[in-house]
Amino acid sequence: MKVRKALTGNEAMAEAMRQINPDVIAAYPITPQTEIVQLFSNFVADGKVDTEFVTVESEHSAMSATIGASAAGSRAMTATSSQGMAYMWEVLYIAASMRLPIVMPLVNRALSGPINIHCDHSDAYGARDSGWIQLWAENAQEAYDNLIQAVRIAEHSEVTLPVMVNMDGFIISHGLEIMEAEDDDTIRNFIGVRKPVYHLLNEKEPITMGPLDLQDFYFEHKKQQADAMARSADVIREISKEWKDLTGRSYDMLEEYRMEDAEIAIVALGSTCGTAKVAIDQLREQGVKAGLVKIRVFRPFPKEEIAKALAHTKAVAVMDRAESFADFGGPLFRDVRASLYECDSRPKTISYIYGLGGRDVTLDTITQVYADLQRLVKGEQVPMLNHLGVRD
Amino acid sequence: MADNKKIKPNATAKEIPMAGIITTPGNAKEFKTGDWKTRVPVHIEENCINCLICWVYCPDNAIEVKDGKMVGINLDICKGCGICHNVCPTKIKSIVMKNPD
Numbered sequence: 001m002k003v004r005k006a007l008t009g010n011e012a013m014a015e016a017m018r019q020i021n022p023d024v025i026a027a028y029p030i031t032p033q034t035e036i037v038q039l040f041s042n043f044v045a046d047g048k049v050d051t052e053f054v055t056v057e058s059e060h061s062a063m064s065a066t067i068g069a070s071a072a073g074s075r076a077m078t079a080t081s082s083q084g085m086a087y088m089w090e091v092l093y094i095a096a097s098m099r100l101p102i103v104m105p106l107v108n109r110a111l112s113g114p115i116n117i118h119c120d121h122s123d124a125y126g127a128r129d130s131g132w133i134q135l136w137a138e139n140a141q142e143a144y145d146n147l148i149q150a151v152r153i154a155e156h157s158e159v160t161l162p163v164m165v166n167m168d169g170f171i172i173s174h175g176l177e178i179m180e181a182e183d184d185d186t187i188r189n190f191i192g193v194r195k196p197v198y199h200l201l202n203e204k205e206p207i208t209m210g211p212l213d214l215q216d217f218y219f220e221h222k223k224q225q226a227d228a229m230a231r232s233a234d235v236i237r238e239i240s241k242e243w244k245d246l247t248g249r250s251y252d253m254l255e256e257y258r259m260e261d262a263e264i265a266i267v268a269l270g271s272t273c274g275t276a277k278v279a280i281d282q283l284r285e286q287g288v289k290a291g292l293v294k295i296r297v298f299r300p301f302p303k304e305e306i307a308k309a310l311a312h313t314k315a316v317a318v319m320d321r322a323e324s325f326a327d328f329g330g331p332l333f334r335d336v337r338a339s340l341y342e343c344d345s346r347p348k349t350i351s352y353i354y355g356l357g358g359r360d361v362t363l364d365t366i367t368q369v370y371a372d373l374q375r376l377v378k379g380e381q382v383p384m385l386n387h388l389g390v391r392d
Numbered sequence: 393m394a395d396n397k398k399i400k401p402n403a404t405a406k407e408i409p410m411a412g413i414i415t416t417p418g419n420a421k422e423f424k425t426g427d428w429k430t431r432v433p434v435h436i437e438e439n440c441i442n443c444l445i446c447w448v449y450c451p452d453n454a455i456e457v458k459d460g461k462m463v464g465i466n467l468d469i470c471k472g473c474g475i476c477h478n479v480c481p482t483k484i485k486s487i488v489m490k491n492p493d
């Protein structure tokens with residue numbers, strides 16, 4: 001039975017983790033993720049979960065211990081933010097290349113420096129080539145739903161890759177929302193028990209994991225990883241459908257909002273999509289054909305869906321909540337622009353770096369982007385590279 | 393489950409276990425680590441005084457000893473470093489380094 005609850009994003013993630021009841025969690029606190037593992041440690045102390053909770057001395061150790069637990073065959077999780085994930089960096093790659101289905105909430109926060117604890121996407125963007133699947137949420141409901149689906153996606157025999165479940169720091173993690181939670185049995189039936197192909201505690205078929213791998217086979221193992229990432233798109237679609245049949249809440253690689261006849265569109269990740277939807281509704285009342293493409297799965301990148309959703313538009317603004325210092329917009333901008341390259345006719349595509357270090361994104365902020373797009377459609381000059389709302 | 397024993401040097405990504413997992417642990421002993429040496433030690437028995445200093449110094453345990461006597465070199469694991477040749481105390485060296493055939 002569903003329960004409607006008022007939860008913050010962090011509480012929603014912790015609730016999902018309680019229902020997942022993983023075998024092992026190794027974690028270290030960091031703002032704004034701290035609450036997730038703090039709440040989870042309460043569940044452990046109160047006997048509400050069977051999890052072995054390992055309090056480690058750093059995030060590098062958190063990910064390393066999670067890797068060990070996952071390699072042993074258990075369902076293992078951790079959670080982090082920003083500098084914490086930066087400190088996990090090298091082991092993120094190990095988790096992915098060892099093909100361990102670890103699921104990790106990442107509560108997105110700006111990377112230092114200057115030191116800042118608020119939301120942007122520089123942490124997750126930096127790990128986009130690490131081999132982790134990346135799911136993104138617009139609100140606490142989606143963070144909850146994504147986290148549970150992530151377990152199935154990660155452990156699917158066609159995938160066996162780790163999944164990062166992103167949620168905007170403070171904006172979602174500390175904002176209270178009404179959301180639906182499923183009951184424990186529903187979740188436990190949905191996720192089932194992990195059935196690893198290989199694991200270290202299988203004494204009948206002993207194996208070695210993570211050995212040295214040089215010129216003769218490293219390349220083949222990377223190709224296996226790339227193939228698994230490519231296959232994961234279909235698995236994500238399939239599991240999203242199952243989740244919809246179970247809960248009524250629908251997910252895909254991306255979400256199109258009022259895109260059918262849209263002439264101008266924004267592409268974005270995370271909580272900003274909610275703001276954009278309100279802006280679109282207002283603009284539509286004024287007759288402006290505005291739309292939104294919200295990316296739910298950033299890795300693997302939904303290139304065909306993007307091309308299909310945007311090909312008929314006249315101008316597109318891609319919003320990146322991180323600077324990547326390429327002097328060519330943000331990572332999402334470049335991926336979207338590249339996805340459109342094969343289209344016979346393609347929209348003008350411009351980049352907006354926005355909301356860095358938690359800078360507020362209001363309706364006015366978004367409306368300004370749509371105004372720029374309208375000017376672009378009219379043939380006026382709008383720069384390709386923009387830093388939205390910065391004092392310059 | 394793919395079996396490492398069947399893995400040929402030209403096996404494809406689809407034929408090998410994922411992530412470099414070794415399904416036959418302990419198989420390092422089947423791996424001939426001496427195949428990349430550029431110089432080969434050759435034992436000259438008539439000069440040898442069986443002091444076994446080469447056995448002590450060889451970093452790869454390649455010096456074979458039987459009944460207290462140096463009886464040969466296991467070229468499957470010898471890496472050709474030449475330490476045995478260097479430490480051999482006989483005036484005319486009892487181990488010489490040669491080019492491989």
Ligand code: SF4
Binds near residue numbers: 433450454474
């Ligand atoms: S060449 Fe080096 S590895 Fe080979 S037998 Fe002599 S000391 Fe050992």
Ligand code: SF4
Binds near residue numbers: 442444486
């Ligand atoms: S060090 Fe020279 S003399 Fe001594 S056992 Fe080895 S080969 Fe013989």
